[in-house]
Amino acid sequence: MSRAERIAIVTPRFSEGGTVGGAETLLNQLAGRAAADGRRVTLLTTCARDHFSWKNEWPAGRTRAGALDVIRFAVDERDAAAYHKLDAAMARGETLSADDEQTWIRNSVNCSSLDAHLREHGGEYDRILAGPYLFGVVYSAALIHPDKTLLVPCLHDEPFARLGIMKPLFEKARGCLFNTEPERDFAKGLFQIPDARCRVVGMGIASFDADPGAFARRPGIHGPYVVYSGRREGGKGTPLLCDYMNAFRERTRRDVKLVFTGSGPIEAPTDLLPHITDLGFVSEQEKQEAMAGALAFIHPSVLESLGIVLLEAWMARTPALVHAQSRVLRWQCERSNAGLWFRNYPEFEDELLMLMDRPGLRDALGRNGREYVLREYSWTAVEQRLFDALDNL
Numbered sequence: 214m215s216r217a218e219r220i221a222i223v224t225p226r227f228s229e230g231g232t233v234g235g236a237e238t239l240l241n242q243l244a245g246r247a248a249a250d251g252r253r254v255t256l257l258t259t260c261a262r263d264h265f266s267w268k269n270e271w272p273a274g275r276t277r278a279g280a281l282d283v284i285r286f287a288v289d290e291r292d293a294a295a296y297h298k299l300d301a302a303m304a305r306g307e308t309l310s311a312d313d314e315q316t317w318i319r320n321s322v323n324c325s326s327l328d329a330h331l332r333e334h335g336g337e338y339d340r341i342l343a344g345p346y347l348f349g350v351v352y353s354a355a356l357i358h359p360d361k362t363l364l365v366p367c368l369h370d371e372p373f374a375r376l377g378i379m380k381p382l383f384e385k386a387r388g389c390l391f392n393t394e395p396e397r398d399f400a401k402g403l404f405q406i407p408d409a410r411c412r413v414v415g416m417g418i419a420s421f422d423a424d425p426g427a428f429a430r431r432p433g434i435h436g437p438y439v440v441y442s443g444r445r446e447g448g449k450g451t452p453l454l455c456d457y458m459n460a461f462r463e464r465t466r467r468d469v470k471l472v473f474t475g476s477g478p479i480e481a482p483t484d485l486l487p488h489i490t491d492l493g494f495v496s497e498q499e500k501q502e503a504m505a506g507a508l509a510f511i512h513p514s515v516l517e518s519l520g521i522v523l524l525e526a527w528m529a530r531t532p533a534l535v536h537a538q539s540r541v542l543r544w545q546c547e548r549s550n551a552g553l554w555f556r557n558y559p560e561f562e563d564e565l566l567m568l569m570d571r572p573g574l575r576d577a578l579g580r581n582g583r584e585y586v587l588r589e590y591s592w593t594a595v596e597q598r599l600f601d602a603l604d605n606l
Contacts, residue, residue, distance in 0.1 A: 217603040220247050220254045221331070223343040223354045225322055227258040227285075229278040234264060235443070235521050236345040236367040239392070239416045243342065243365070246417070246596055247603065248280035255282040255338070257327055259350060267291070267322045286327040288350075296320035303372035314378045321349030331357045340603055342390070347373045352382060359385035363606060365414075367392065368400050369516040370540070380404060388606035390414045390599075392519035395540040412602040417592030418524045423498070423505035425530075434490065437569065438470035439534075440507040442500055442522045445477035450513030450536060455481035455489075457513075457561050462488065465566065469508065474500050504529040508575065509568050515539045524590055527551050527582025532575055534564055551582030 224240040241256070248254040256278070260269040269287045276283045299309060299317040309317065327350060335341070335358040343355040344365030355362045364386045368374055383389065383404040391397040391413045400406055428434060439458070445451040451473075458471045459482040472490045473479060479491060492503065504510055510526035515538040517523075523533055523545060533552030535542035537560075546552035553568075555561040568575045588594070 215604065217339040218252055219337060219339045220244075220252050220603065221257055221335075221338040221341045222247075222254060223257045223327070223331075223341065223351055225259055225345075225348045225350055226261055226264065227256055227278075227283060228262065229283075235519070236365075238521065239367070239519070240342065240344055240365060242416055243414075243599060244281055245279065246592065246599060250596070250600060252603075253282075254280070255284060257284050257286070257330065257354070259288050259322065259324055259327075260285045261288050261322065273326075284330065286324040286330070289323045289325050291320045291323065293320065306372075309376065311377060314376050317376075318349050318352055318378055321347075321352070323349035323353060328353050328357060335361075340387075344390075346379065346382065352378075355382060355386060360387055362386050363602065364389045366396075366400065367518040368396050369518060370399060371516055374399075374403060386410075388412065388602065390602055392416065393541050393544065395544045396518045399540065410606065412598065412606060414598045414602055415590060415595050416519060416521060417595040418521075418528055418586050418590045419592070420587065421501055421528060423501035423529050425502075425505040427502040428499075428506040434470075434472075436468055436470060437508050438472050438490070438506075439509050439511050439565070440472045440474070440503050440526075440531075441511050441513075442474045442504070442525075444475055445473065445479050448514070448516055450515065451477075452480040453536075454511055454513040455479065455485055457558055458488075459485040460558060461562055461565060464562065467566075467569065469565070469569070472503055472507065474503060501525070501529050504531050507531050509534050509565065512536070512539075512542055514542070517541045520545060523552075524586050527579070527586045530576075530579035530583050532568060532578035532582065534561065534568070549582055549585035551578050551585055553578075 222240055222244045224237050226237050244254050244256050260271040260273050261267045262270040267288050271285050273285050273287050299313055341362045342365055343351045345367035388410040392415050397411050397413055470488050474492045474495050504526045510531050511534045512523050513536050515536050517539050520542050535554050537543055537554040537556040543554045546554055553564040
């Protein structure tokens, strides 16, 4: 075994102490853990703060963030209209030509200066971790030194995964670090990756205790509620969640509120709006308290490779309701015995009523969830898997 001492981590965005997406949070956390293990870690990222515009807002250049060296590179100019046109075509189920695939990745977020850095300085790194897979900056960086690159793909069953350009990315990489077994199995089936090049690592969840009554004592919060945390968009299923909650209130006459934390517009029926509390970005303590006091954490997304907020809700002893079409979230619920899954509205209604009317069941599921996260997603367990992958893959 040879210890990988010098690590480069390529990720689209980095904000010390700020909010970025789940995949970027994962890469940032792995970077921090590798650095805490005494390895020299350099985080290579863009100057972008916002994942919609990809506008260069941070200054380019080298900075220090705790134990990490951070180098920011300016995002290249792009034809956003061409990118979004092709993105929409894929969402409609259309198959792109080889030329269109190249146009799509070329007009994703790219950093030619980051690529130049890796070409010039790639020999200084023992390993290059790069993820998630669907950004141009990650795609091009991973193909510069594939012999030392470990992909952290955060792979979903989505149209991008089936693009022809993705096959060489997964075939050439030294290895892949997955978040869950279902993500690994999907990638193996899609790209024929041998077992020897796969590791399931995941992300650690810090243990915490949150007062389940603290959130209810906030002004304007009255009665039972369910909670969702994260981005509000169609890909995350939040419009569906709002439709289901509106139907639940109308059909059952149960006065259950819906609490959101996170970012993005909320698309909801007019009748539901007075019963939604939108907290926006909150502190970790506030989010944990909102989770701890909820009847359930509802995760309606079908595009997840881990579900960080689901694990956080379980740490707060709150059971989950997840969409059955998400292989990963359903697998997590089955494995932990800490949540229920719905395929349609009738199942959603039955399961939410069950959680409301059977507090013993709700408490048991919540306890199971916390025990599962402490066992499988403690940083001690995750670090062991991470360091083994860095040194032995």
